[in-house]
Amino acid sequence: MRLARVHGPGDVRIDRVPVPSPGPGEVIVRVAACGICGSDLGYIAQGSLGGVEPLREPLAIGHELAGTVAAVGPGVDGIAIGLRVAVNPDRAFIGGGGPDGGMADYLRVSAAKLGDTLFALPEGLSFAAAALAEPLSVALHALRVARVGPADRVAVLGAGPIGLSAVIMLRHLGVQDVVIFDRVAERLDRARALGAAAAIDVGEEPAPAALARLHGAGERFGAPWVGTDVFVDCAGSGAALAELLGIAKYRARVAVVALHHRPLELDLFRLMANEITIAGSIADNRPVEFGEAIAMLGERAIDLAPLISHRYDFGRFDEALATARDPARAAKVMLTFDMAA
Structure with a gap:
């Protein structure tokens, strides 16, 4: 599968890596949408999380995402294959120092639990809108x-x-x-x-x-x-x-x-x-706020169209990054994934 990883300052690549398999307590999510965050751009520019210590291994990026559960490991309760979900990246530092990142075709979610690391999507809520739950x-x-x-x-x-x-x-x-x-x-x-x-x-x-x-x-x-x-x-x-x-x-x-x-x-x-x-406010332990954001998105009381300025297929990754770096053009740039690929 494809996975965006930082290899050094200004060096971000779409690597080919094995599709992960779920271990105990884990699920695999097939990613449908992932937003580009300013922190992602910072990691790429600095070549690391903090810009101080060099990378010991490539850094997987992407932490604003939603998709569909594709596989379920042993010991996971209440989560079925096919469930549409948004992912709270906090627990495993997804896209922020952990081994997994959301700018990928598939994502491993550890400690999989509804209402904590995963949130079921309200009926009719698009994956792109659900990915906004993170910001x-x-x-x-x-x-x-x-x-x-x-x-x-x-x-x-x-x-x-x-x-x-x-x-x-x-x-x-x-x-x-x-x-x-x-x-x-x-x-x-x-x-x-x-x-x-x-x-x-x-x-x-x-x-x-x-x-x-x-x-x-x-x-x-x-x-x-x-x-x-x-x-x-x-x-x-x-x-x-x-x-x-x-x-x-x-x-x-x-x-x-x-x-x-x-x-x-x-x-x-x-x-x-x-x-x-x-x-x-670093928001690295916010399941309550994440769930509230998902519920608000499901209500559709506020038109969020002005927040997503651009959508790019993951195959246009470099173009998407260039747009996200331009504040005069971009608000939230959303990567989308061909679910048939």
């Missing part, structure tokens, strides 16, 4: 960490796939006042289409000015603040995050879900004086 649950986990409620005024930093997923899940949670920031007009257009109340180009209006205009402003201990209740960092820009922390109000909450590659100097006096809460 949507990443965003939902960040919102849970930040204790977001329907009445909160929320600012999302970055309108890439996770920022757009945050907009979707904020709508799912009943939040109406969502402002999102980016520099790419196409991304901002997608955010508006997905339900953001305001989508601001920071090249045209700085975030502090926009939030003061939209959420109100004031002063505390001689320093300005804006009325935003929750900030969700999906951009990974230290300068942008520091700017927003500098205007955070009393008891504002901040969730950092983006990858930051450099340390950030913080004004700890302001953090203390305003009782600001900052929490990281």
Whole structure:
């Protein structure tokens, strides 16, 4: 079968490997759709998971996927061949350091259990839509960490796939006042289409000015603040995050879900004086959020069409990667697999 693996910095290949067989507690999923994540692009560019230690063996990639159960190993209960499922990659680090990756014709899922590593798809839900459960649950986990409620005024930093997923899940949670920031007009257009109340180009209006205009402003201990209740960092820009922390109000909450590659100097006096809460969110243990995302997708209450910008057959892998690397063109790029192959 085909399997996408990273062999070194900038070196990703479609390798031919044996189709896996299920061992005890395992199932084999025939992959139908797999999204390309920013972390996949990072692994390829760095040539490893963290960009520090060289690879000891090729790194399988792909962790946003759905497909059909093709084989079931001994000791697996309640899962039958032919079941349509989305895969939660957390338990076995699928596509993130484990031996298996979702950019493949078949995937081995260990510790196979419905409601944990596998989620049955609601009737009529497409595989491509089901593959969105992974990024949507990443965003939902960040919102849970930040204790977001329907009445909160929320600012999302970055309108890439996770920022757009945050907009979707904020709508799912009943939040109406969502402002999102980016520099790419196409991304901002997608955010508006997905339900953001305001989508601001920071090249045209700085975030502090926009939030003061939209959420109100004031002063505390001689320093300005804006009325935003929750900030969700999906951009990974230290300068942008520091700017927003500098205007955070009393008891504002901040969730950092983006990858930051450099340390950030913080004004700890302001953090203390305003009782600001900052929490990281890695979403590597989120079966509850994953299941909630699947249920939301099954309801079809929110049109997610603007989130998937491109679909490519796996045979056009290089073209798909090139598109995913272009933020002006791409949101979520979805690989699809010929189920008859």
